[in-house]
Amino acid sequence: MIIRWLKRSGVVLLALIALLGLGRLYQVATESLYAGNREPYLQVPTMHSVIIRWQTEADERGVIRYGSAPDKLDQRVIEQTAGEHHEIQLAGLQPDTRYYYAAGNPTEVRYSGDRYRFTTAPTQGSERAVRLWFIGDSGQAGPDAVSVRNAVLTWLDSQPHPYNRKVDLLIGLGDLAYPSGANKDYQAALFDTYAAVLANTPFWAAYGNHDDRRWAYFNIFTLPENGEAGGVASGTEHYYSFDYGAAHVVVLDSQDSDRSIDGEMYQWLKNDLQANEQRWLIVAFHHPPYTKGSHDSDSRRDSRGRMQDMREIFLPLLESHGVDLVLSGHSHMYERSFLIDCHYGSSDSFDSSRIVDHGSGNPALAAPYRKPADAVPHQGTVYVVAGSSSKLDQAPIDHPAMGHSMLELGSVLVDVDAYRLDARFVSSHGEVRDHFRIEKSVDQAARARPACEPPVDR
Numbered sequence: 001m002i003i004r005w006l007k008r009s010g011v012v013l014l015a016l017i018a019l020l021g022l023g024r025l026y027q028v029a030t031e032s033l034y035a036g037n038r039e040p041y042l043q044v045p046t047m048h049s050v051i052i053r054w055q056t057e058a059d060e061r062g063v064i065r066y067g068s069a070p071d072k073l074d075q076r077v078i079e080q081t082a083g084e085h086h087e088i089q090l091a092g093l094q095p096d097t098r099y100y101y102a103a104g105n106p107t108e109v110r111y112s113g114d115r116y117r118f119t120t121a122p123t124q125g126s127e128r129a130v131r132l133w134f135i136g137d138s139g140q141a142g143p144d145a146v147s148v149r150n151a152v153l154t155w156l157d158s159q160p161h162p163y164n165r166k167v168d169l170l171i172g173l174g175d176l177a178y179p180s181g182a183n184k185d186y187q188a189a190l191f192d193t194y195a196a197v198l199a200n201t202p203f204w205a206a207y208g209n210h211d212d213r214r215w216a217y218f219n220i221f222t223l224p225e226n227g228e229a230g231g232v233a234s235g236t237e238h239y240y241s242f243d244y245g246a247a248h249v250v251v252l253d254s255q256d257s258d259r260s261i262d263g264e265m266y267q268w269l270k271n272d273l274q275a276n277e278q279r280w281l282i283v284a285f286h287h288p289p290y291t292k293g294s295h296d297s298d299s300r301r302d303s304r305g306r307m308q309d310m311r312e313i314f315l316p317l318l319e320s321h322g323v324d325l326v327l328s329g330h331s332h333m334y335e336r337s338f339l340i341d342c343h344y345g346s347s348d349s350f351d352s353s354r355i356v357d358h359g360s361g362n363p364a365l366a367a368p369y370r371k372p373a374d375a376v377p378h379q380g381t382v383y384v385v386a387g388s389s390s391k392l393d394q395a396p397i398d399h400p401a402m403g404h405s406m407l408e409l410g411s412v413l414v415d416v417d418a419y420r421l422d423a424r425f426v427s428s429h430g431e432v433r434d435h436f437r438i439e440k441s442v443d444q445a446a447r448a449r450p451a452c453e454p455p456v457d458r
């Protein structure tokens with residue numbers, strides 16, 4: 001009798017668990033979709049091509065008309081089949097050239113005018129000044145996100161030439177859609193909030209923990225798994241690299257990919273960095289190697305050790321290839337390190353021997369951080385946590401590697417020139433609240449640094 005009862009209740013329990021699992025699966029699947037209009041956004045810009053994506057409520061054949069001026073759209077690409085999701089690659093373009101486009105269907109133009117334009121990537125080896133705009137943890141739609149966006153646009157407009165030139169690329173440091181990476185949340189936080197920027201500024205994305213909660217991210221973004229925009233082919237959209245101006249930009253996946261030294265991401269990164277010949281090396285991933293913000297990089301339990309993994313496993317490799325700047329999000333504040341090297345331990349083991357350049361980094365004080373012109377290992381890196389583009393948390397922000405930490409909403413503009421990198425944190429009030437510069441020079445000799453060994457147990 002009892003056995004029969006136990007058997008029966010076991011079956012009922014199993015059925016209940018299966019039902020809950022199915023319900024969860026159904027929720028994840030449906031929330032990964034979005035039905036509605038989505039304005040055009042630009043992906044994977046190269047010297048000769050760009051991808052334009054948009055979405056329509058009804059099935060239709062997408063059409064892009066493009067040319068050298070808004071009233072001279074003399075070329076056309078038409079999709080072969082009708083659908084709601086549109087993705088058209090324009091190829092055979094000239095490098096570093098401005099084009100205008102209009103998006104629609106064979107009988108109707110939906111999006112047209114001056115706003116719909118793009119500039120192809122600078123010629124390979126070109127050292128044209130480029131400006132990259134980094135937004136971190138931008139996934140909370142609302143007035144704070146709008147003020148962060150407006151602050152940068154207003155700041156750009158207020159600057160004298162050449163500082164008022166617009167942004168070349170917009171780069172998201174992960175957590176693009178709160179609370180759970182649902183497709184409709186990307187619509188609100190990214191596509192509605194940044195529509196006027198995305199129409200003319202190619203967007204690159206890094207994968208955050210909130211992006212990982214639904215299946216929308218990889219459907220929404222086209223990312224280069226075959227080295228389409230420079231760098232070594234990664235074979236996955238989770239992590240990749242590209243060249244732009246004098247910069248080589250690497251985007252890693254600190255969330256979902258294998259972070260071990262034998263893992264495919266590490267091995268790919270090794271090959272990619274070995275092949276790189278660009279002067280500046282900029283790296284972006286979501287989980288910061290150093291933070292005392294919303295998250296604590298000292299805690300192995302915090303974020304399941306992802307911050308510690310990135311610090312102990314990936315930083316030694318990046319620093320041995322002379323990485324200049326690393327940007328992350330995850331903590332909803334701004335933290336910016338000194339020019340540092342070879343710190344792979346917890347915050348209490350940080351000491352001044354890790355600081356490579358005691359110059360302030362502040363260009364107003366005529367004391368930029370200085371590095372040799374060629375990529376020399378271990379000449380110092382600035383680490384930035386910029387996760388306050390839509391949310392702000394309270395935390396001690398007292399990591400000793402940080403030269404400047406603030407509880408302020410904002411985002412980061414990075415200007416990369418042939419020999420100069422300027423990074424500015426623009427607060428939601430439109431003020432530049434941090435500005436550091438790294439200068440590279442053939443006259444700057446490589447500094448002798450203490451021996452730098454990665455953690456032994458890694």
Ligand SMILES: [Fe+2]
Nearest residue numbers: 175208209330
């Ligand atoms: Fe996060």
